[in-house]
Amino acid sequence: MFLGIDVHKRYAQVAVMDEAGEIVEEVRVENANLDDLAQRYAGAEAAIEATSNYYHIHDTLSEHLDVTVASPGKLKLIANADTKTDRVDAKELARMVRLNSVPESYVPTDEIREARALVRGRQKLVQSRTEYANKIHGLLADQGLTRKVKPLSVEGREFLRELSLPAPWDELLASYLTMIETLTEEIDRLEAAIEDRAGSLPETQRLMTIPGVSYYSALMIYAELGDISRFDGDKAVVSYAGLNPVIRKSGDSRFEGGISKQGSGRLRWILVQCARTAVHTCDDEYLRRFYDRLAGRKSSNEAIVATARKLLVSIYHMLDRKEVYDPPGVSA
Template identity: 65%
Template sequence: GEDVSLGVVGDQLMESFLSIIDELTAQIEELESLIEETAASLEETQLLMTIPGVSFYSSLLITSEIGEIDRFDEAKQVVSYAGLDPVVRESGDSRTEGSISKRGSGDLRWILVQCVQTAVHRCNDPYLGRFYARLKQRKNHQIAIVATARKLLVSIFHMLEREEVYDPPEVSA
């Protein structure tokens, strides 16, 4: 076969690129350690990490997006803040609930959906998994996942408000 040589300049460029990649990899590992240490040192993130599917990264993002839980009086306020509340259309005597409002934090909605996907599909959480499976029989996957994310957020609200670890109600077979 043909000898594909990059020459002296090409070899130096390759070494330079590999050196940069090694440096960036080391910086990423350092930052990940710092994030993990930060999550482990905060009470709120420790509580959230007791939920199947919620990692140190997820718990930090959720707590930073929600902020102080005391600013919400009830669960439906934090649900609305996340934009997971349904859009209600009323006309005369008719009232219909449509899609979610998406008025709130897109990052919070996104991370909750990621956590639910993990809890339901990888961690086999019985509480969230059963809720998702029941909804999926009647609705499509996306509707079921978003509704389960809303349910997770309500659980998170109560956990942070009461300073309790994840302890879902017993799930009967």
């Protein structure tokens, strides 16, 4: 039997197909009851889509089924279906797994999942804190206050606490400041956990030998890349990060445009940040020399993105060969 399982937040639509391609059962199951269904079809092959909540469901089903996780971006057949319903999606997944044509997605290990949870959790808290800082800037502008204040700094918050504003803006300001301070405490707590985790992993210890790569950036790179052996060379890992240039050909002409931005946005973002730090703060000779060559004929942003790509190639070889940062030995 072949199972196509279209997973939603609370339930899943399941289509069961036999070897002849006939649908033998269609059923809607609460996610909490998927274990019973998996036991009933123990040993069968199944496909689910890599949705936001697929980890737990994958692990539950894998106790009894041979589960393949499908990459959402590559499920063109389902995405372009004329009539898109849960039943159609489930049946198409069942058909794909029967034909062994599911575009497979990487399923991270528990260790990778835990690392992702930590760094992504911190990233969301930082984004929330920035939103409250922006709210404060907007509030001050509404009150005609143009002095530059940094709500994320201790000095900035002390200044804001002393401001005298009319109601209800005084209460709003106090509330926003409290949220920033609370979020800062939670970020600090997560950063301690991130430092402990990054310090305990050989992969992140190697990454931290790169100038400009900290505990947080090392753990994020490791978490977003996952198992380095799943990549077939440095070009594959560059493509996964969306840092590969878009090539256009017309006749005998060949044009190289911007980067594809088709891969992991988080990985691409942290690599660019690390490249900026390595070049402008840590003055890493290898990356700085590469950046300077490009900066003379490209914009600074283009040069930094290209430097981030160069850094990722080095990271790939470091992790693949289990080596520390040694530019002459890892350049490609």
